[in-house]
Amino acid sequence: MQPFSSLALTGALLNNLASLGYESMTPIQAESLPIILTGKDVIAQAKTGSGKTVAFGLALLNRLDPNIYTTQALVLCPTRELAEQVSQVLRQLARLIPNVKVLNLSGGLPMRAQTDSLKHGAHIIVGTPGRVFKMLENKTLNLKNLQRLVLDEADRMLDMGFYDAINDIISFCPIDRQTLLFSATYPAEIKKLAQQFLKDPKRIIVEEKALTLDIEQVFYALDNQKNKYALLKTLLLHHQPESTLIFCNTKEQTVQLAKMLAHDKFSAIALNGDMEQADRDVAVLRFKNKSCSILVATDVAARGLDIEALPAVINFDLAYECDVHTHRIGRTGRAGNKGLAISLTTQSDSERLTAIETALMQPLTWGEVSALDKSKQAVMLPTMQTLYLSAGKKDKIRPGDILGSLTKELGLSAESIGKIDVGPLYTYVAIQCKHATAALNHFNHGKLKGRKINARLLK
Numbered sequence: 001m002q003p004f005s006s007l008a009l010t011g012a013l014l015n016n017l018a019s020l021g022y023e024s025m026t027p028i029q030a031e032s033l034p035i036i037l038t039g040k041d042v043i044a045q046a047k048t049g050s051g052k053t054v055a056f057g058l059a060l061l062n063r064l065d066p067n068i069y070t071t072q073a074l075v076l077c078p079t080r081e082l083a084e085q086v087s088q089v090l091r092q093l094a095r096l097i098p099n100v101k102v103l104n105l106s107g108g109l110p111m112r113a114q115t116d117s118l119k120h121g122a123h124i125i126v127g128t129p130g131r132v133f134k135m136l137e138n139k140t141l142n143l144k145n146l147q148r149l150v151l152d153e154a155d156r157m158l159d160m161g162f163y164d165a166i167n168d169i170i171s172f173c174p175i176d177r178q179t180l181l182f183s184a185t186y187p188a189e190i191k192k193l194a195q196q197f198l199k200d201p202k203r204i205i206v207e208e209k210a211l212t213l214d215i216e217q218v219f220y221a222l223d224n225q226k227n228k229y230a231l232l233k234t235l236l237l238h239h240q241p242e243s244t245l246i247f248c249n250t251k252e253q254t255v256q257l258a259k260m261l262a263h264d265k266f267s268a269i270a271l272n273g274d275m276e277q278a279d280r281d282v283a284v285l286r287f288k289n290k291s292c293s294i295l296v297a298t299d300v301a302a303r304g305l306d307i308e309a310l311p312a313v314i315n316f317d318l319a320y321e322c323d324v325h326t327h328r329i330g331r332t333g334r335a336g337n338k339g340l341a342i343s344l345t346t347q348s349d350s351e352r353l354t355a356i357e358t359a360l361m362q363p364l365t366w367g368e369v370s371a372l373d374k375s376k377q378a379v380m381l382p383t384m385q386t387l388y389l390s391a392g393k394k395d396k397i398r399p400g401d402i403l404g405s406l407t408k409e410l411g412l413s414a415e416s417i418g419k420i421d422v423g424p425l426y427t428y429v430a431i432q433c434k435h436a437t438a439a440l441n442h443f444n445h446g447k448l449k450g451r452k453i454n455a456r457l458l459k
């Protein structure tokens with residue numbers, strides 16, 4: 001275990017890391033940071049959750065000069081959610097460096113506000129390729145003084161068809177820069193991207209040895225695709241997981257499956273790239289705050305979301321690539337809890353199954369449908385519901401205001417209130433189902449910070 005203090009980092013960064021409770025480096029940080037800090041281009045490959053954001057975050061902040069109001073670093077991410085997560089981590093790491101501005105330029109956010117923020121200068125831009133390119137093209141963003149470029153989750157960006165956008169963005173960047181590429185997998189297209197845009201990069205790979213140890217993987221063989229849904233229901237009833245992430249290979253399948261589950265009284269929502277950004281945000285929020293127990297997602301939509309340590313992951317469709325499969329199931333069984341990863345397979349998956357078996361270096365475990373308990377008729381429903389409030393950060397709402405209103409005015413106990421997410425314009429409060437109606441009426445008939453607001457329960 002190597003301490004961060006073995007690195008040539010500024011005092012402000014080191015003190016802040018200590019105050020954040022980060023004592024030693026994760027393996028990918030220990031291997032990549034000494035090289036990144038010399039200014040070399042790096043390709044870093046490690047699984048999700050291995051600490052890649054802190055690795056590049058420290059590299060960007062260590063050399064940043066906050067007194068110069070130009071964009072010195074750009075981080076490209078596949079999705080707006082991820083860009084938001086990365087922005088938050090960067091701001092947290094920069095806490096002890098005065099006046100560092102980190103700006104999120106992602107699609108789905110109003111361009112006008114972003115243009116206004118840019119006028120005041122931003123040291124670090126984090127964004128999605130489409131929006132960043134648009135702002136370069138209309139000249140609201142200038143990267144002439146860029147020193148460092150990070151391609152985060154590069155494999156997913158390519159999966160999402162961002163190759164050309166990345167290519168175009170790089171044509172706006174100075175040739176003399178440091179480029180860092182982070183990826184969980186290393187397919188041929190990533191290699192091509194790296195050859196084109198990185199200078200003599202050092203490639204660092206951190207193996208995922210222990211990854212599957214804490215995961216119970218079970219495969220079910222079906223003779224027909226059509227029988228998958230019935231088995232899925234039986235599995236959910238048998239295991240009764242509090243939260244389940246279900247993967248499908250197509251957007252259409254996510255919608256169809258979520259509908260069928262909802263029709264059968266399961267608490268399920270779809271998450272895919274065709275949905276409006278706002279709907280995607282709410283889907284993820286409800287899954288995370290436990291007011292919805294099943295999220296049916298495509299890889300692209302679920303990628304990079306900080307939803308880990310799930311009790312169960314179910315592959316309704318087997319992933320096309322072994323890497324993707326490993327990545328999917330890696331979301332369960334974190335932090336010492338044994339996770340459950342179930343895959344529903346048919347004859348057409350046989351080649352992929354062989355690849356998975358080879359990677360696992362042990363025979364697959366096949367589940368017996370007859371061993372599943374078919375007596376349970378009802379599924380465990382979430383204990384929480386999400387309450388939407390029509391006020392947010394813009395109205396100076398803080399989580400404490402909501403908590404205070406519900407505990408002091410309505411008299412609820414703090415345990416009956418879950419996660420409170422205050423967004424720019426709205427707030428979402430997870431609340432125990434048995435208190436949901438009371439809370440709804442409380443906000444609809446009373447006031448919050450002296451203002452009338454609207455409340456409604458999300459279904």
Ligand code: ADP
Binds near residue numbers: 021
């Ligand atoms: P990745 O980008 O590799 O998927 P993240 O950067 O999102 O992973 O990090 C995953 C989690 O690990 C985060 O919650 C982060 O706060 C935590 N983390 C990162 N570095 C350290 C560290 N050195 N010590 C402890 N926790 C860490």
Ligand code: MG
Binds near residue numbers: 152
């Ligand atoms: Mg990451």
